[in-house]
Amino acid sequence: MTSNTHSVETRKLCALAPIIPVLVVDDVAHARPLAEALVRGGLPVLEVTLRTPAALDVIAEMAKVEGGHVGAGTLVTPADVTAAKNAGATFGVSPGATDALLDATEAAGMPMLPGAATASEAMRLLARGYDMLKFFPAEASGGVPALKGIGGPLPQITFCPTGGINPDNAAGYLAQPNVLCAGGSWVAPGELVKAGAWDQIEALARAASQLPR
Numbered sequence: 465m466t467s468n469t470h471s472v473e474t475r476k477l478c479a480l481a482p483i484i485p486v487l488v489v490d491d492v493a494h495a496r497p498l499a500e501a502l503v504r505g506g507l508p509v510l511e512v513t514l515r516t517p518a519a520l521d522v523i524a525e526m527a528k529v530e531g532g533h534v535g536a537g538t539l540v541t542p543a544d545v546t547a548a549k550n551a552g553a554t555f556g557v558s559p560g561a562t563d564a565l566l567d568a569t570e571a572a573g574m575p576m577l578p579g580a581a582t583a584s585e586a587m588r589l590l591a592r593g594y595d596m597l598k599f600f601p602a603e604a605s606g607g608v609p610a611l612k613g614i615g616g617p618l619p620q621i622t623f624c625p626t627g628g629i630n631p632d633n634a635a636g637y638l639a640q641p642n643v644l645c646a647g648g649s650w651v652a653p654g655e656l657v658k659a660g661a662w663d664q665i666e667a668l669a670r671a672a673s674q675l676p677r
């Protein structure tokens with residue numbers, strides 16, 4: 465792809481830390497302390513999934529946290545893009561991609577990490593200017609061997625694998641030449657968030673931020 469790629473900004477975000485926490489937050493009161501704990505722990509790039517009724521309010525609160533970069537995950541429709549942008553999301557993540565969705569993020573000027581799980585899906589996105597993709601669902605789609613396979617003929621595409629990544633398998637993904645970062649929910653487990661265990665979450669984030677890549 466030429467220099468008019470749509471992934472320039474997303475790639476910069478993915479370079480900031482080895483892990484992007486994937487956050488499912490039910491209570492807006494948890495948003496700020498959770499984001500602050502993750503940023504303190506060394507994970508400044510945060511993906512808030514649009515899978516809870518509170519998600520847009522959570523994005524708005526987290527966007528106030530200094531040093532953080534708050535994006536919206538689970539973008540599926542153009543309406544999701546508008547809502548996420550209005551809430552203050554500065555980038556978007558989607559499990560897959562449609563032309564309608566990418567038309568919307570491009571029109572909104574929202575950096576995007578679109579999902580792909582096969583060579584054809586990745587090639588379609590590459591043809592449209594996206595060379596930094598979410599590999600989703602990573603473990604279910606073949607994990608590291610699949611990334612190695614796709615990376616043979618398509619080394620110009622870089623991935624953020626997400627889905628089934630954990631502290632035990634993260635290093636194996638990050639060691640791949642076509643992986644820049646990985647997404648995972650393990651740094652903010654639901655029970656620790658509900659308990660307000662911000663120090664424990666900060667410690668999980670710190671360990672994740674120190675994963676080699």
Ligand SMILES: O=C(O)C(=O)C[C@H](O)[C@H](O)COP(=O)(O)O
Binds near residue numbers: 538539600649
């Ligand atoms: O809702 C979305 O848009 C998503 O991004 C789905 C997430 O990628 C996975 O839920 C994270 O997977 P785990 O780390 O295995 O929990």
